[in-house]
Amino acid sequence: MPTIISDHQVFTPRNLAEALQFMAQHRDEGWRPLAGGSEVMTHIYDNRAAATGWINLAPLRDQLAGIHEDGILEDGIQEGCIHEGGWVRIGALTTLTELRRSAVLQTICPLIRRAAAATGGVQRQNRATVGGRIVSASPAGETLPVWLALDAEVELSSRDATRCVAYRQFIQEPRQTAIASDELLTAIMIPIRARPNPRLLFRKVASRAAGAIGKMVFTAIAGLDAAGHYQDVRLAFGGMGPLPLRACGAEQLAEGHAPSDALGAQAANQLSAELTPVDDLRSTADYRLRTARNLTRAFVAGHIGIAGHIGEQPS
Amino acid sequence: MNNDHVFRFHVNGHPVEAQAPPMQRLLDVLRDTLLLTGTKNGCGRGNCGACTVIVNGQAVSACLTPVVQLEGADVQTVENLSDHDCLNSLQQSFLECGGTQCGSCTPGILMAATAHLRRGGGTNTEELREMLAGNLCRCTGYIKIIESMQQAAAAK
Numbered sequence: 399m400p401t402i403i404s405d406h407q408v409f410t411p412r413n414l415a416e417a418l419q420f421m422a423q424h425r426d427e428g429w430r431p432l433a434g435g436s437e438v439m440t441h442i443y444d445n446r447a448a449a450t451g452w453i454n455l456a457p458l459r460d461q462l463a464g465i466h467e468d469g470i471l472e473d474g475i476q477e478g479c480i481h482e483g484g485w486v487r488i489g490a491l492t493t494l495t496e497l498r499r500s501a502v503l504q505t506i507c508p509l510i511r512r513a514a515a516a517t518g519g520v521q522r523q524n525r526a527t528v529g530g531r532i533v534s535a536s537p538a539g540e541t542l543p544v545w546l547a548l549d550a551e552v553e554l555s556s557r558d559a560t561r562c563v564a565y566r567q568f569i570q571e572p573r574q575t576a577i578a579s580d581e582l583l584t585a586i587m588i589p590i591r592a593r594p595n596p597r598l599l600f601r602k603v604a605s606r607a608a609g610a611i612g613k614m615v616f617t618a619i620a621g622l623d624a625a626g627h628y629q630d631v632r633l634a635f636g637g638m639g640p641l642p643l644r645a646c647g648a649e650q651l652a653e654g655h656a657p658s659d660a661l662g663a664q665a666a667n668q669l670s671a672e673l674t675p676v677d678d679l680r681s682t683a684d685y686r687l688r689t690a691r692n693l694t695r696a697f698v699a700g701h702i703g704i705a706g707h708i709g710e711q712p713s
Numbered sequence: 714m715n716n717d718h719v720f721r722f723h724v725n726g727h728p729v730e731a732q733a734p735p736m737q738r739l740l741d742v743l744r745d746t747l748l749l750t751g752t753k754n755g756c757g758r759g760n761c762g763a764c765t766v767i768v769n770g771q772a773v774s775a776c777l778t779p780v781v782q783l784e785g786a787d788v789q790t791v792e793n794l795s796d797h798d799c800l801n802s803l804q805q806s807f808l809e810c811g812g813t814q815c816g817s818c819t820p821g822i823l824m825a826a827t828a829h830l831r832r833g834g835g836t837n838t839e840e841l842r843e844m845l846a847g848n849l850c851r852c853t854g855y856i857k858i859i860e861s862m863q864q865a866a867a868a869k
């Protein structure tokens with residue numbers, strides 16, 4: 399049956415307060431937010447849309463797009479989310495193109511820019527939003543393991559409250575998140591954590607550099623303390639399971655040790671115990687695990703990764 | 714159910730009032746309502762780039778853009794590139810360098826390239842290839858497309 403486009407209704411709020419008021423009043427009527435529409439429109443035209451009522455977030459760009467270091471508090475957004483060491487607040491309606499071009503992110507978290515640049519083509523980056531990507535919760539998104547590695551939190555707002563949830567907790571089920579039907583994702587918050595001598599890596603393995611969904615995505619962050627030992631190691635993967643995930647066992651194994659080939663090999667072996675990737679149309683479990691092992695081995699051994707500013711305050 | 718609304722925006726510099734359901738694709742409004750058929754319907758799912766137009770200075774897929782999000786927008790289509798029968802330098806380069814064969818990808822690629830070059834985007838081969846990641850061409854093998862864009866950029 400073809401899509402009947404006139405069945406789809408849209409409510410266009412003037413601002414965030416009006417959107418949240420509408421969501422509170424109509425919370426069980428199946429209305430869903432419409433951000434950049436890149437997923438919503440494909441679902442509608444494939445006749446598998448989750449709703450026929452859409453809340454058009456475009457007029458909220460003034461309030462919900464943009465990247466602020468140390469946070470400029472928006473109206474109605476509470477202070478409970480501030481981290482001691484400061485944070486970067488990325489509004490939910492920030493587009494992937496805006497992530498790519500952000501000077502603040504280039505200074506503080508260049509991995510985010512790399513991940514945004516590897517997502518879809520330019521047409522997608524110009525419209526797709528950070529929030530839409532997070533809420534659609536597919537396993538393969540390039541930005542998602544980066545949020546995990548950065549210990550990001552998502553800010554969820556309803557008419558009556560604002561809460562922050564660790565991104566890791568937010569994505570407990572495949573393709574499902576902890577968002578309630580009257581809540582909007584309003585921002586993602588990146589805690590600024592000082593790491594000495596940080597080293598970073600973002601790698602997407604796909605049939606094409608951009609515009610193709612990855613077979614797997616790997617992102618890694620680690621500091622090296624004055625003695626040359628790993629501190630705050632984060633190894634995060636996309637496409638290795640139904641959810642983006644962190645290899646916590648391999649992280650712990652590396653923590654406190656100096657980079658070496660032996661340590662890299664141990665971390666790679668630990669991955670085999672920790673990860674159970676799947677076969678699907680993009681790749682095989684075997685290829686994914688081997689690639690993850692090779693990248694992890696090379697990163698932990700200290701052979702790949704760039705020096706970067708993650709977690710450092712820009713000077 | 715009649716769910717049509719009137720949406721006001723600009724297309725190629727002219728004010729338009731499009732009557733359509735709010736989730737109608739810009740692609741259909743351009744092709745079926747405004748009869749601007751230069752914008753092509755390839756995949757209809759955001760994969761091929763044939764429907765690329767410029768909205769408020771940025772290349773977007775018209776097949777993924779609902780008309781409700783265009784209130785007040787400035788939309789430019791491939792019809793806006795030439796001055797009547799006189800092709801602009803980018804179009805002329807595509808002719809001269811063999812950047813177009815069957816032509817179904819060409820309007821989208823011209824618009825993606827126009828947005829990129831207007832913004833002052835880089836013109837080395839790597840940068841242009843990356844910019845083109847969202848546009849598929851089954852005929853040219855892309856090399857002639859890149860050469861066309863480089864010739865046009867050099868002529869500026």
Ligand SMILES: Cc1cc2nc3c(=O)[nH]c(=O)nc-3n(C[C@H](O)[C@H](O)[C@H](O)COP(=O)(O)OP(=O)(O)OC[C@H]3O[C@@H](n4cnc5c(N)ncnc54)[C@H](O)[C@@H]3O)c2cc1C
Pocket residue numbers: 430431432433434435436437438439440490491516517518519522525526527528529530531532533534538539540541577581582583584609610611612758759760
């Ligand atoms: C051709 C194509 C190629 C793609 N390639 C890639 C790729 O390479 N890598 C990748 O990661 N992704 C890719 N995507 C997916 C795309 O990037 C995501 O679907 C996109 O980021 C979603 O953002 P959006 O703003 O367009 O969301 P929308 O489509 O507007 O919304 C997506 C979902 O999130 C909900 N939502 C949106 N914003 C909010 C909010 N603030 N609060 C609560 N709920 C919200 C919506 O209700 C909907 O369920 C591709 C998509 C297409 C069509």
Ligand code: FES
Pocket residue numbers: 753754755756757758759760761762763764765774775776777
């Ligand atoms: S028709 Fe829009 S991207 Fe293919």
Ligand code: FES
Pocket residue numbers: 812813814815816817818819849850851852853
């Ligand atoms: S010229 Fe035929 S698809 Fe590009």
